[in-house]
Amino acid sequence: MAVAEPESTARRRAPRVDAIRNREAIIEVAAEVLAEQGTAVDVREIARRSGVGMGTLYRHFPKKEDLVHTVLNQDFSRWAESARQAAIEAEDPWAALTDFYQQALTGYARHRAIMENFALTWSVPDLDGLQKLRLVIERLCARADAAGLLRPGVTTDDLLLLLVSLGHAVQVTDECRPRLWARLLHVSLDGLRADHREPLPADRPRRKPRSRG
Template sequence: MAVAEPHTTPRRRAVRADAIRNREAIVEAAAEVLAEQGAAVDVREIARRSGVGMGTLYRHFPKKEDLVRTVLDQDFSRWAEAARQAAIDAEDPWAALTDFYRQALSGCARHRALMESFALTWTDPDAAGIPRLRAVLEELRVRAAELLRPGITADDLVLLLISLGYAAQCTDAGGPQMWQRLLRVSLDGLRAEHREPLPEG
């Protein structure tokens, strides 16, 4: 008579399911803490909020940088896609550019670590987020080319977003209308009726 094999598969699956849940809890907690406090956050706070021990956190993310990069890549993808979709939904090219900035800056205002990452990596061609951001803004720039003042580049639009992102973080608690006013002033400066040459980049 054949001897039945030990039932080990369910246990292995349960362990894998627990590991997946732990990893998801760590990433979710890290996203909250990084948005609130920036990349200088203590990983012990992430472990506390996720409900796992430090050993479990380090098994999933041996280096803090690994966790930060995972969260920023995930959050950037969601943020950029939401902003891009808002722009796509606007048929008018100028409205598309404006809607992109409004949506993007709403995200910037709530995510400190994302803004820190932009500021540190915007000239790095290997950084995950900036090339995607530049590609979206280049698409919007080409679409609105006849409405923009001569000489505006995608890099101008990236730097404008980063600088306005810091303004959004500084003022959002006091009311988003403050950074929205600054956005209006900045976008007006991009309009084609301003013909004077821009300084060389």
């Protein structure tokens, strides 16, 4: 015979279920609002559209930056997984590379918060999702190189920085010249083809200044 759960235990568990639901609702709405309006959005709108009070929102995310970071991590991860699946399904390595950039930049153009923050991830790569994206690019680079389709000397960093650069082009042209980035992508990918044999300039990282003392 089942033993009835003490009422006090049930009361303690109920708020935990509600808290999980509230957190999920906040993140879901925040993802929509950040995509629409960018990081300048007022968190009060996120709370209102989530159906929670400001106190509840701040219990889960004490600072706005915490919420933005959570959403961007989630969306970068989804972005990377979608790109990975597309790369797996593409039989031709060059088509896989091209489709990756097309899909990534199309999604980028629809997400204002990613548009605002993606360029920063080159110098401050603290998003887990970005690391997953790097792994996808690394595999695409290795696959195209193994097939003899990629220009000699092209690295994963080259392809990732190209994505950041084209993302910036999306940001500065999207409102006045939508999809101008597609032309730049075509030009850029053409420069990555193996029939371009000229040596690439050497990568010379900036030296750190010597400490005095």
